[in-house]
Amino acid sequence: MNMLHAGSPLTDKFAFDALAAAVCVADSGDERVTLSLKSEDSDFIRFNRAAVRQATHVSQGYATLAVVSGGRRIDTTLSLTGRLDVDTATLRSQRSLLMAQLADVPEDPYLLLPDAVTSSTRDETGELASPAALIDAVADAAQGLDFVGFYAGGPVVRAFADSRGQRHWHRVESFHFDWCLYHAADQAVKTAYAGTHWDADEFARRVATGAQRMVLLAQAPHRLSPGAYRAYFTPTAMVELLGTLGWSGFSVKARRTGTSSLCRLEQGDAQLHPGINLHEDTSHSIAPSFTADGFSKPSVVTLIDAGRAGGTLNSPRSAREYGLEANGANAQESPEALRLAPGTLAEADALAALDTGLYVSNLWYLNYSDRQACRMTGMTRFACFWVEGGRLVAPLSVMRFDDSFLRLFGSGLVALTDRAETITEGGTYRERQLSSLTTPGALVDGWRLTL
Incomplete structure (x- = not known):
């Protein structure tokens, strides 16, 4: 079952395309306007003693707007609201400011931008556990263990557009789960599980393997000479x-x-x-x-x-x-x-x-x-x-x-x-x-x- 909050505009391709169409417009043929996006719609869950200690959902997006002419480039990065009208107005206002300031920017002898106009789309839907299913999986697999871990999962987006018509979209749903089975003092068994498709049986297998090794931690350490x-x-x-x-x-x-x-x-x-x-x-x-x-x-x-x-x-x-x-x-x-x-x-x-x-x-x-x-x-x-x-x-x-x-x-x-x-x-x-x-x-x- 997918855990994601459907319909977030910050991870929606159509919303980005609309934003790019409104903002990636140059005043003259010598200029290039580019827009890049980093966004996510993520669940974060922190565990201690196999119980939930913190659960958070984060939807965020950051757009970097740049204006280029010859060897001059100026940019700004803004946090997006997810409201298309508001974000469009803000970025268009910033574009005007950047264009006005561009002449004051020194030439960069090492500035290089792509000549080819290319486009690509990758929109990969994963199979991620719902928060409830994830919590149940931890409770079942780590029963009786001091399980300390941090889970992060959901879609992450990278996108790019420019005034020449270039469009790239990358959206992948993935997860990363790090945990330790704590024994005592500085002794613990650390494990990670990551991917795009959650498998509760594989998670349980990794926890069980760690639990078996926990038994060895109770023994006296084997000391080595250099x-x-x-x-x-x-x-x-x-x-x-x-x-x-x-x-x-x-x-x-x-x-x-x-x-x-x-x-x-x-x-x-x-x-x-x-x-x-x-x-x-x-x-x-x-x-x-x-x-x-x-x-x-x-x-x-x-x-x-x-x-x-x-x-x-x-x-x-x-x-x-x-x-x-x-x-x-x-x-x-x-x-x-x-x-x-x-x-x-x-x-x-x-x-x-x-x-x-x-x-x-x-x-x-x-x-x-x-x-x-x-x-x-x-x-x-x-x-x-x-x-x-x-x-x-x-x-x-x-x-x-x-x-x-x-x-x-x-x-x-x-x-x-x-x-x-x-x-x-x-x-x-x-x-x-x-x-x-x-x-x-x-x-x-x-x-x-x-x-």
Whole structure:
């Protein structure tokens, strides 16, 4: 059953088209008027001890109106009311102000806008639980557990229009649910479940798996000495490693200025395992196929091909600066739909293949300890376990790692699992996000723990 409040004008395509038709009008042939929209109609539910502590519904929309002439661009961002007449009048008034001020704006030598007039529509209806059904699912699955979690779900919209007739519409109904089963002190089992189609049985299965691991948390922690260990990273842990790689690894600006963590890979001084194939894969994600400036994104950009450096993410400004083709990258040139291709190790056999070593469920506080060497540091978090004979036997004390991604996923990679999981960005600061990361689990040798 769908949870959404039907008919919200902030997530309605016809309302946006009407707004664009009234506002995206230029005074002369030299000007370009653009309108981009970010909106959502979301339910937020917070749980503690498996009971609802806060339930909120948010309908919001923000429109960015811009006027461009030659190398001059000026813009403003406004909160929309959802009333077409009011929003139209406000944006038309702002358009007049921007046009009057445009001559005072200095020329931007790196301004680049799309030449092609393209349009696209994606309107994906999901299958989301109603708030009542979600609350019942938590009550049933987490009975007797200290379940602490945060759910966000509903439609999220990105849209773009300009005075040349360009129209892009992207509306996806999705959800993200993060929760912990709390044991004591700093001990908890953390789990996430996200997607576009809610499955109560899958949710219950994940809660039950976490509950089984809660029993192990009552045992004395297995203490490790600093050293190199065989380890299995779950997809959740892989998200932290690959997310850190995305800070600078694939940016063309960082590559050209020598600040990318993958400069050695590009220069051929290092090589990852041939099983590493990384793509910015918008076609299999919930991210829009266009940017806030109206650039269409390619379906796939190959970033690492069989362990070797591939393409880069080129923002419009970098494309202008370096004489390249823009390929739909955001201003930070960071991935929004990163996908690591799966390997051949059956996920069910991961613990047996690990045999003895570390089961790493979560990592946090990641940063670069040596960016040029692609060396990362961070901490283990939540329910990480010591494994013997392919069985989880005891929780681990919190440990810090410091290791090179190039080594770890080069000579250190043993195998990738055969199933990749998509984990969406769960941040809700100002607005829900549409970025995601899809990755299998990974079995590695020689993961270096420092303390």
